[in-house]
Amino acid sequence: MGMYMDVHRGMKGITSAELKDAHAADAAIEKEEGVHFERAWADPESGTVYCLSTAPSADAVQRIHERAGHTADEIHAVPLMV
Amino acid sequence: MGMYMDVHRGMKGITSAELKDAHAADAAIEKEEGVHFERAWADPESGTVYCLSTAPSADAVQRIHERAGHTADEIHAVPLMV
Numbered sequence: 606m607g608m609y610m611d612v613h614r615g616m617k618g619i620t621s622a623e624l625k626d627a628h629a630a631d632a633a634i635e636k637e638e639g640v641h642f643e644r645a646w647a648d649p650e651s652g653t654v655y656c657l658s659t660a661p662s663a664d665a666v667q668r669i670h671e672r673a674g675h676t677a678d679e680i681h682a683v684p685l686m687v
Numbered sequence: 688m689g690m691y692m693d694v695h696r697g698m699k700g701i702t703s704a705e706l707k708d709a710h711a712a713d714a715a716i717e718k719e720e721g722v723h724f725e726r727a728w729a730d731p732e733s734g735t736v737y738c739l740s741t742a743p744s745a746d747a748v749q750r751i752h753e754r755a756g757h758t759a760d761e762i763h764a765v766p767l768m769v
Binding site for chain 2: 619625628650655683684
């Protein structure tokens, strides 16, 4: 298990309700891949969303995001944290 | 005050000690701009570092990062969070 930061672009104008719905869609199925989405932050102006997760692999994170309908544009393992 | 996510690129091979030192350099002067760096995550393989902060503005975040010697490549206000 490791920590991952993934990035979604093209989400201009995303609302608080839409972010919550997207997170809920991930959370509903995340256990099937051993993923846990910890937090997500959104910038509606540039349309960027950052998701922090713990997961067995970046592929597992992507599979959950794809099935939830929002494929990530980048996924980075972030083994270092302060 | 708001939350900001900033991104640094080109940090390939960054170590845990280097991340801690960079964070400490920010923390030492952050109060002068009313900024607080909450967390940072690093991907040494791609050389990407993400910093989460609370701050009065993106410019305030950048001024601290510049003075600490590591200008951010992107800074996004992230008013939405789950």
